[in-house]
Amino acid sequence: MSLKSSNKVDTNRWQLEVAVDAATFNSAVDHAYKKQKNRINIPGFRKGKAPRAFIEKFYGSDVFYDDAINEVYPDALEGAVKDAKLDMIQDKVDFDLVSADANGLVFKATITVKPEVSIENYKGIKASKKSAEVADEELDAELKKIQDRNSRMVTVEDRPAANDDIVDIDFEGFMDGKAFEGGKAENYTLTLGAGQFIPGFEEQIVGKNSGNEFDVNVTFPEDYQAEDLKGKPAVFKVKLHEIKMKELPELDDDFAKDVSDFDTLDEYKADMKKHLGEQKAEAVQDDVDNQLIDALVEALQGEIPQAMYENKVNDDIRDFSYRLQNQGLDIQSYMKYTGMDAAKLRDAFMPQAERQVKIRLALEKIAELEKLAVSDEDIENEYKKMAENYQMEADKVKAVVNKEDLAKDIAVEKAIEFVRSNAEVTDAAPETTAEDSKEAETTEKKEAKKPAAKKVAAKKTTAKKAATKSAEKAVKEDSAE
DSSP, X not given: OEEEEEEEEETTEEEEEEEEOHHHHHHHHHHHHHHHGGGOOOXXXXXXXXXXXXXXXXXXXXXXXXXXXXXXXXXXHHHHHHHTTOOBOSSOOEEEEEEEETTEEEEEEEEEBOOOOBOOOOSSOEEEEOOOOXXXXXXXXXXXXXXXXXXXXXXXXXXXXXXXXXEEEEEEEEETTEEEEEEEEEEEEEETTSOOSSTTTGGGTTTOOTTOEEEEEEEOOTTOSSGGGTTXXXXXXXXXXXXXXXXXXXXXXXXXXXXXSOSSHHHHHHHHHHHHHHHHHHHHHHHHHHHHHHHHHHHOBSOOOHHHHHHHHHHHHHHHHHHHHHTTOOHHHHHHHHTOOHHHHHHHHHHHHHHHHHHXXXXXXXXXXXXXXXXXXXXXXXXXXXXXXXXXXXXXXXXHSOHHHHHHHHHHHHHHHHHHHTOEEEEOOOOOOGGGHHXXXXXXXXXXXXOOOOOOOOOSSHXXXXXXXXXXXXXXXXXHO
């Protein structure tokens, strides 16, 4: 194979003229003959025994050319793209046959390549960082969740129903004195005050006692899903069978022993605060990373082929389908349940796909501009890390993951770190209440006198996830098989 010429013919489109030598093409023709000869009848020969020359004489010298071209074409095009130093993307390829004969094969292929992009102002991106300190209110809220999860239900007999109670009811709805479809249920469990029902329904159960039968008068909202009920008044005949309430455990040392490995509530709260702080710090850094990524996407300039977005959508839908399968659901059933079709599903995935493509292109360009080198040691370390993460032998990982693809992924990660380390991240102003407004105003005046914000190095979080790792994806797919 040899590359005869390469020419840019349109935005992100290149035409390559490729020659396949006579020996390689003739070998492919011979291979096509051997595959087809048993299906060819030639007068005077038993089926499958006619020599190639006789078949070519009978049907034409080019009888096996189509199959031969199909055989040599993929490798020939791949080699030509590599020689032309182009980065081809999956898209339509326009094929034009120039010549095919005993002297070999010559063809032209017009392909789509990655766009030529530019990016500026990626150093010194400004971002604000919220506080990762865990407030007492946050700790109390988390503790309340755990307390609630460990509650038990007790029957209420000495008082009427109140908000937050759980009631067991029968009900039937009537409109103009006639029962309507879907308005009846027996032994229905309802948490009062949760807003599960039509506005006004739950409020009219509050104050009623077990065994009471009563009417609930409501008006269906104008945006109610059932057309025949929108904005119309209705009466529900209700019978209240039972009232239950959550009984929360006491927040004491015994509670700590029951729900954790700690002996005292103070120890448990200290450990909880530590973990909440770690989670909050990660969330805060995710927010910073998103600000940096937004700036990169905004700064990227270039005409990006639609095919790159479509390919990313294909990948994302395939990944989503795998996740659904792990949950026992297929993509067709999912679309049926959600009222979506293939076009709507693609539309739903497109915005994120466009964002991820732009992020990857921006980071690749930064790696190029900053000459972020990837060493053999970097690659070996990444192979080892992937082998450990997926519990595979390193040699098997190397067999699945292309070294060049892995190097590109590592360069992208280096670009992420470069952007982080060169960003100007300042502490965000704390949220203030109306009561703190005076103090906030005073603090702002003082802060104005402080020196410029220092640079803060951010750890790996959102940005790393946003830059799709093609090599790691290959390992995931292989391990899944």
